[in-house]
Amino acid sequence: xxxxxxxxxxxxxxxGVRALSDVSLTLHHGExxxxxxxxxxxxxxxxxxxxxxxTMDEGGEILxxxxxxxxxxxxxxxxxxxxxIHQEFTLVPDLSVAQNxxxxxxxxxxxxxxxxxxxxxxxxxxxxxxxxIKIDPATVVRELSVARQQMVEIAKALSFDxxxxxxxxxxxTLTDSEIHTLFELVRGFVTPKTGVIYxxxxxxxxxxxxxxxxxxxxxxMVGTVPxxxxxxxxxxxxxxxxxxxxxxxxxxxxxxxxxxxxxRGLSTAALLKDVSFELHRGEILGFxxxxxxxxxxxxxxxxxADRRSAGEILIDGEPTTIHNPAQAVEAGxxxxxxxxxxxxxxxxxxxxxxxxxxxxxxxxxxxxLINDAKIATTAEEQVAALRVKTPSVRQLAKNLSGGNQQxxxxxxxxxxxxxxxxxxxxxxxxxxxxxxxxxxxLVHLTDEGKSIIMISSELPEVLRLSDRIAxxxxxxxxxxxxxxxxxxxxxxxLATKFRTEGMGAA
Amino acid sequence: xxxxxxxxxxxxxTVARRQRFDLQKLLAFGALIVLFGFFSVSSHAFLSWNNVTxxxxxxxxxxxxxxxxxxxxxxxxxDLSVGTGMTLAAVMTAVFLNPDYLGLPLVLxxxxxxxxxxxxxxxxxxxxxxxxxPPFIATLAMMMAASGLALVISDTHPIYFSDVPGFTSISLxxxxxxxxxxxxxxxxxxxxxxxxxxxxKGLIGRYALSIGSNEEATQxxxxxxxxxxxxxxxxxxxxxxLSGVLIAARLNSAQPALGQGYExxxxxxxxxxxxxxxxxxxxxxxxxxxxxxMAVLTNGLQIMAIPQEWQRVAVGVVILVxxxxxxxxxxREAGH
Numbered sequence: 001x002x003x004x005x006x007x008x009x010x011x012x013x014x015x016g017v018r019a020l021s022d023v024s025l026t027l028h029h030g031e032x033x034x035x036x037x038x039x040x041x042x043x044x045x046x047x048x049x050x051x052x053x054x055t056m057d058e059g060g061e062i063l064x065x066x067x068x069x070x071x072x073x074x075x076x077x078x079x080x081x082x083x084x085i086h087q088e089f090t091l092v093p094d095l096s097v098a099q100n101x102x103x104x105x106x107x108x109x110x111x112x113x114x115x116x117x118x119x120x121x122x123x124x125x126x127x128x129x130x131x132x133i134k135i136d137p138a139t140v141v142r143e144l145s146v147a148r149q150q151m152v153e154i155a156k157a158l159s160f161d162x163x164x165x166x167x168x169x170x171x172x173t174l175t176d177s178e179i180h181t182l183f184e185l186v187r188g189f190v191t192p193k194t195g196v197i198y199x200x201x202x203x204x205x206x207x208x209x210x211x212x213x214x215x216x217x218x219x220x221m222v223g224t225v226p227x228x229x230x231x232x233x234x235x236x237x238x239x240x241x242x243x244x245x246x247x248x249x250x251x252x253x254x255x256x257x258x259x260x261x262x263x264r265g266l267s268t269a270a271l272l273k274d275v276s277f278e279l280h281r282g283e284i285l286g287f288x289x290x291x292x293x294x295x296x297x298x299x300x301x302x303x304x305a306d307r308r309s310a311g312e313i314l315i316d317g318e319p320t321t322i323h324n325p326a327q328a329v330e331a332g333x334x335x336x337x338x339x340x341x342x343x344x345x346x347x348x349x350x351x352x353x354x355x356x357x358x359x360x361x362x363x364x365x366x367x368x369l370i371n372d373a374k375i376a377t378t379a380e381e382q383v384a385a386l387r388v389k390t391p392s393v394r395q396l397a398k399n400l401s402g403g404n405q406q407x408x409x410x411x412x413x414x415x416x417x418x419x420x421x422x423x424x425x426x427x428x429x430x431x432x433x434x435x436x437x438x439x440x441x442l443v444h445l446t447d448e449g450k451s452i453i454m455i456s457s458e459l460p461e462v463l464r465l466s467d468r469i470a471x472x473x474x475x476x477x478x479x480x481x482x483x484x485x486x487x488x489x490x491x492x493x494l495a496t497k498f499r500t501e502g503m504g505a506a
Numbered sequence: 507x508x509x510x511x512x513x514x515x516x517x518x519x520t521v522a523r524r525q526r527f528d529l530q531k532l533l534a535f536g537a538l539i540v541l542f543g544f545f546s547v548s549s550h551a552f553l554s555w556n557n558v559t560x561x562x563x564x565x566x567x568x569x570x571x572x573x574x575x576x577x578x579x580x581x582x583x584x585d586l587s588v589g590t591g592m593t594l595a596a597v598m599t600a601v602f603l604n605p606d607y608l609g610l611p612l613v614l615x616x617x618x619x620x621x622x623x624x625x626x627x628x629x630x631x632x633x634x635x636x637x638x639x640p641p642f643i644a645t646l647a648m649m650m651a652a653s654g655l656a657l658v659i660s661d662t663h664p665i666y667f668s669d670v671p672g673f674t675s676i677s678l679x680x681x682x683x684x685x686x687x688x689x690x691x692x693x694x695x696x697x698x699x700x701x702x703x704x705x706x707k708g709l710i711g712r713y714a715l716s717i718g719s720n721e722e723a724t725q726x727x728x729x730x731x732x733x734x735x736x737x738x739x740x741x742x743x744x745x746x747x748l749s750g751v752l753i754a755a756r757l758n759s760a761q762p763a764l765g766q767g768y769e770x771x772x773x774x775x776x777x778x779x780x781x782x783x784x785x786x787x788x789x790x791x792x793x794x795x796x797x798x799x800m801a802v803l804t805n806g807l808q809i810m811a812i813p814q815e816w817q818r819v820a821v822g823v824v825i826l827v828x829x830x831x832x833x834x835x836x837x838r839e840a841g842h
Contacts, residue, residue, distance in 0.1 A: 041508070305726060329728025343726050346719035348786045358727040360712055369707040412727060 002066025004029045004195045005164050012045050019045040021218045027164065032186065032196045034210035034227065034349060036203075036239055038431035042219040043199050047168055051077045051084050064163070069094030072230055081163035085153055085170055091141050092205075098124030098137035101156045120484075127159050131185055146339075147174050147291045154182065165189055166197045169429060171205060176459070177494070178291065183209055202430070202458075203232040215239055232258035240433040248464050250284070250443070252484050256467065257281030257319070259331075260419055260451050263302065266311035271297050271475040275311070279420065279453060282446045286466025287455040289495045293472040295455040299422045303328035303335045315420075329358055334413030336406070338424035338455070344409040347398035351390055352379035354397050354408050358416045386441060403434025410441065421445070424455045439465060459488045471495050507526035533831050534778055534795045537824070538802060545806035552809050559687055561798070561805045563677070566694035567592070567753045572772040573701040574745025575629075576793045577738050579776050580705070582721070582785025583641035585694040585739070586769050587630060587648035588746045593765030594652040595623040595750025596634075600665035600760035603673060609666075612672055620753075626652060627743015631736030655768060660762040667758050676699035677755035690752050695721065697748065702739070702790040714738050718785025774821065775800055778828040 005027040012020040020042045027033050037043050048054040048063065050072035063067050064080060071077045077084065090099045098121045099106070107115035107123065108207035133151045141149060150170065157165060168185070171179045186196055186209065200206050206213055207227060215222040215238040222238045226406060261279040266272055271294045279285050287295040300306040302313065304324040313320050313329055322328045328335065337343035346354055356363060356375050363371050363378075379393040386407040390400055397408060413421055426442065427435040442452055442465060456462045462469055463486060470480045471494035479494040546553040571588045578585040599619030605615045610618070626648060633644035667673040677690035705711035713734045716724040725731045754760045777783060778799055779792025800821055807817045 020539070138807055324730075325726045326728045326730045335726060337726065342720070344723050345723055348719050348787070349715065353716070357716060357724065357729070360709060360729075364709060368709075369703065370709065370712060372707075415729070 001029075002063070003027065004031075004065065004193075005197075006063040006066075007046070007050075008061050008063065010046070010049060010062070011057040012042075012049060012054060014059055018219055020049075022060075023188070023216065023219070023221050025214045025224065027195045027197060028211075029195060030190055030192045032190060032198055032210045034206040034213035035197055035199045035216070036206060036213055036235060037216035037222075038239055038433050041216040041239070041431075043216055044168065045219075046085075046216070047084060047166055047199070047232055050082060050166065078160050078162075081161065082166070083157040083160050083162035083164070084166040084168070085157045086168050089149055089153055091149055091153060091156075093142040094140060096138050096140055097128075097135055097144075097152050097155075098122075100141055100152060100411060101127065101137075101159050114322065124155075127155055131155055131158065131188075132181065145292060147178050150174060151178070151182075154185060158185070159367055163194050164197065165194070166199070170198075171192055171200065171202060171440045174291070174457075176290075176457075179205065203236060204460075206235070236432050239431075250465060250467055250483055253465060254282070254446075256283050257449075260315065262312075262314040262317075263298075264312040264314070266298065266313075267309045268297060268301050268306060269309045271308075272301060273475045275472075275475075275477055277470055277477060277480060279451050281451050282449055283467045284442060284446055284452045284454055284465050286462040286469040286479060287453060288459065288462045288469055288491050289472035291457065293495065294475040295472050296424055297475070298472070299335055299424055299453070299455060302422065303333055305335070329416065329418070332418050333417060333420045333422065334358075334418035336409050336413065336421065336426065337356075337422045338428060340402075340405055340409050344412075345397045345405060348396060350394045351383065351388070351397060351400070351408055352376055352393040355379040355382050355393070355411045356410055378415060379411075382415060386411055386414075387437065401431075401434065402437060403430040406434075406438060407428060407441070410438075414445075419449070420453070422449050422453045422455070425457060426454060427458070459491060462490065462491070509761055524531050533835075534780065534792060534799060534828060537828075538795055538799045539803050541799065541806060545802065545809065548811045549806070552806060555686065557805065557809070558787060559691065561693040561801045562694070563688045563756070564805065565797045565801035566677075566688075566690045566770060567749050567756070568771045568775060568795060568800070569694050570697050570745050570749040570752060571768060572775040572793045572797050573697055573790060574742035575769075575772045576701065576776050576779075576781055576788050576790055577705065577711065577714050578641070578712070578742045579773070579781050579783060580718045580785060580788035581735065581738055582718040582783075583634060583735075583739075584645060584740050584773070584783070585627075585630065586642065586645040587626060587652055588742065588749075588772050589768030589770070590649050590653035590656065590765040591623060591743065591746040592625045592750040592753060593760075593762060594626065594656040594659075595619055595747040596754040596760040596764075597656045597660045597665065598622040599751050599754050600667065603667065603670045605669050615670075616751055619743060623747015623750055624740050624744040626746060627740040627788060628736065630743065631739030634739060635732040635735035649766075649769065651833070656760075656762040656765070660760060662762060664759045664761050666758075667754065673840055674755050674758045677752050690756060693748070693752065697745065698790060701745070701793075705788060705790050710734065710737055710741060715786055715788060718782075718787070719767045720786075744776065771800065772797075774825050778825060780828075780832055782832075796828075 003026050006411060007023065007025050010020060010023050023046060035043055036343050045054065049056045050071065062071065069080055071080065090102065101124050102120055107116040107119040108114065121137045128135055128137060129427050133155055134292050135148055135151065141152060144152065152171065171182060174182060190196055198210055198213040210227045212224055213235055213236060214224040217239060257280055259278040260281045264276045266275040275298055287298065289295050297306065301308050304322045304327055313322055320331050322331055341347060345355065352375050356378060363375050364369050376393055383390060383393055388404050388407045390404060400408065427438050430438065446452055454465060463483065466483055468480055469491060471478050471491055473495055481490065515615055551557060571592060575585050599615060602610045602615035602618045603612065630645050630648050633639045634641050677687065677688060680686055681691050681692065682688055713729060716729065717731055717735065721731055775796035776793050778796035779789055781788040781792060803820055803824060804817055807820060
C-alpha cells in the first residue's frame with residue numbers, strides 16, 4: 001500500500017544559501033508525525049514547498065498516496081487535501097470568524113450574486129460545535145485573543161476535507177487547557193485515511209502527541225525515531241547536536257536585594273483588580289496564570305501602555321508617575337512584549353537601528369546629527385555580548401530567527417540600561433537551543449543586578465527561572481510562592497481556583 | 507552631461523538603509539538621464555541653458571513641497587494639504603508684505619510666510635497625533651480649509667508684490683553672477699541638502715522611519731511618538747510654507763485659486779523616488795530625482811508639442827512603472 005505522503009530527496013536553494021538538502025520523510029496513514037528542528041533547520045522551508053509557496057530544486061518529488069504531485073500554490077494544496085496551519089496567522093482581522101473560515105468559498109444566495117450569511121454562520125457554527133470550540137461564528141476576529149484566533153485558524157484548516165494536516169507551532173500562543181483541546185482536535189482528525197505532521201519546539205507536546213519524530217538540522221535530515229521509545233533528551237540532542245538539561249531549578253540560595261519595584265493596588269477598568277507585588281533587586285519574579293488571567297495586562301498597565309484606574313508604583317521606595325511608556329523607560333523599566341514583531345521590533349530596519357531605538361538621543365552630537373559610526377559600535381558590542389547570530393548589524397531585523405530577534409529586543413533595553421525588565425513570553429516561538437541561551441542570559445542579567453518580571457505560559461520555564469512565582473487568575477494575584485514551594489500542580493491550582501483572599505505574601 | 511557613470515556614489519553608503527535605495531534611485535536616475543537624452547536629441551530647443559533652468563525652476567516648487575511630504579510619508583502618513591497649503595502660505599506672505607495690507611519688512615514677511623506653513627503643518631500634526639484622525643482625512647480637511655481660507659483672505663483676487671522691492675528675486679534673481687541660474691533652484695537644492703541630512707542623520711528622520719516601520723514598538727521603546735508626529739507634520743508644513751514663498755516670488759503674486767493638484771504631483775515625486783507609501787522607507791535624493799523626472803517629462807513633451815492631456819497620461823504611466831519596478835525589486839530582495 002502506498003504511503004499517505006512521501007517527500008523524496010527534496011532540496012531547496014536560495015541565492016547563497018542551501019535551505020534544504022536532500023530531505024526525505026514519510027507520513028503513514030493514521031499517523032501523527034512530529035517534525036522537530038531548531039529555527040533555521042528548514043522546517044518552514046519544507047512546509048512552504050509542500051504548499052507550493054516555494055518551488056523545489058530539481059531532483060526531488062512529493063508523492064501523495066503514491067502518486068507524484070506538483071503543488072503550485074496554497075489553493076492547489078487544499079484541493080489535493082493538504083491543509084497547512086502556518087505560524088503566522090492568515091486571518092482577516094475585520095471579518096467575522098465564519099467569514100474567515102469560508103473565505104473564498106462562501107455559500108451563495110440570489111443566483112450566486114450574494115453571500116448567504118445565514119448559511120455561512122450556520123455552517124461555521126456546526127463546524128465549531130463539532131470541534132468543541134466555543135466561539136460565536138459572528139464574532140469579528142480582531143476582537144478575539146491570540147489564542148482564540150489560533151483556534152479559528154485550526155477550525156479553518158479542518159473545514160477543508162483534508163487528508164494531510166500540517167501544523168506549524170500551533171500551540172505557541174496557547175495555554176495548557178487550550179493545548180489539551182487542540183490535541184483532542186488533532187487526535188479526532190486522525191483516521192486510517194489521514195495523517196498529521198506536527199511541527200513544534202515543545203518537546204513535551206511532541207512526546208505526548210506524536211507517533212514518530214523526524215528531526216532536521218541545518219537543512220538536513222538527522223533521522224526519524226519512534227516517539228514512545230525515545231527519551232526527550234535524545235530528540236533534543238539530535239536537534240541541537242548536544243545535550244540540554246530540561247529540569248533545572250534556580251539556585252535557592254540566590255541573593256535577593258532590596259525591593260526595587262513596588263506595585264500597590266494596581267487596577268484597570270477592564271480586568272485587573274488590586275494587583276500588588278514587590279520585585280527585589282537581582283530577582284526573577286515569574287508571572288504564571290492562564291490565558292486572559294491578566295499577566296500581560298499587569299505589564300502594560302505598569303508601563304503606562306494601558307490606562308490604570310487605580311494603583312501606586314514605587315521605584316526604589318519612591319512613588320513614581322508612569323502614564324506612558326516614555327515615562328516607564330525614563331524610570332528604568334523596559335518592557336519586552338509577548339508579540340515582539342508587533343510591539344518590539346522595527347522589522348524592516350537594521351539590527352543597529354533596533355538596538356538604539358530607545359537611546360537614539362544619546363547618539364546625537366553637538367550639532368544635532370546622529371553618529372552612525374557610534375551606533376554601529378554600540379550595536380556590535382551588544383550583538384557580541386548577547387551572541388546574536390547575524391552577519392552584520394546592518395542586517396534587517398526581519399531576517400533574523402526568533403531567538404535572535406528576541407536578543408535584539410533585549411539589547412535595546414540593555415543599551416538603555418534599564419534596571420527593571422519585564423519580559424513577556426520571552427521564548428515564545430523560539431527553538432530549544434536559543435531558548436536555553438535566552439534563559440542563561442536572563443539569569444546572567446539578574447546576577448548583574450537587574451531585576452526581571454517574567455511572564456510565561458510555559459510552566460517549566462517559570463519553574464526553571466523564577467525565584468518567586470506570582471500566580472494570577474481573573475485579574476487578581478491568587479498567590480505568590482517561592483520557587484522551592486512551587487510545583488506545576490500547586491501553580492495550576494492557584495491559576496484555576498479563584499480565591500478571594502487575594503494576594504499572599506512571600 | 508557626463509554624470510551617468512557614477513550615479514550611486516553621490517552619498518557615502520555608510521548606512522544600510524541608504525544602500526537599499528540605490529537601485530531604485532538608479533532606476534529613477536537612469537530614467538531621468540534617458541528622458542533627458544531623448545528630448546535633447548528630439549528637439550534642439552530642449553537642450554538650451556534657458557530651457558534647462560526653466561525645468562529646474564518648475565521642479566523647485568513641487569520639489570520643495572515633496573521634500574516635506576517625504577517625511578510624512580516615511581511615517582506611513584500622507585499629506586494632502588501641501589498644495590493648497592502652499593497657496594495659503596503664499597497669500598499670507600502677500601498679506602504680510604503688501605503695503606495695502608501689513609507691509610512688513612521683506613525678511614520678516616518671508617519668515618512669517620514660511621512660519622504660517624509650519625502652523626498649517628502643526629495643526630495637521632495635532633489632528634493626526636492627538637485627535638487620532640487618520641492622516642488622509644485630517645490633511646484632506648486641511649486641503650479644503652486652506653483652499654477656502656486663501657480665497658477668503660485674498661477676497662478671491664490675486665495679491666501682487668509689485669510694491670515689494672526685491673521679493674521676486676527670491677525665486678527669479680540669480681545670486682551667482684553670470685550663471686543665470688534662478689535662486690529658486692538654488693533654494694531647492696539647499697532644501698534637498700537640509701532635508702537629506704535631517705532624514706538620514708537627524709532624530710526627526712530616524713523617528714519618522716521608526717514610526718513608519720512600527721509605531722507601537724517605537725512608542726513602547728520610550729519614544730514620544732505623538733510629539734514627533736506633530737514635529738514631522740510641522741516640518742512638512744515648513745517646506746510647504748517655503749514653496750508658497752517660492753511660487754509667489756516666481757509669479758510676482760499670490761494666486762488664491764492655484765494649488766489644488768500640486769499635492770498629488772508632490773506625492774508622485776516622492777513615490778517615484780522610492781519612498782514607500784506604507785512608511786518606514788524613504789529617500790530625499792529619490793524625491794529630488796522624482797521631482798526632476800516629472801519636470802523633464804512635462805517640459806520635453808511640451809516642447810515636442812504633445813498635447814497637455816497626453817502629458818498627464820505620460821506622467822501617470824511613469825508613476826505606475828516606477829512603483830512597479832520598486833515592487834519587483836523588493837520581491838526579489840525578499841527572496842521569492
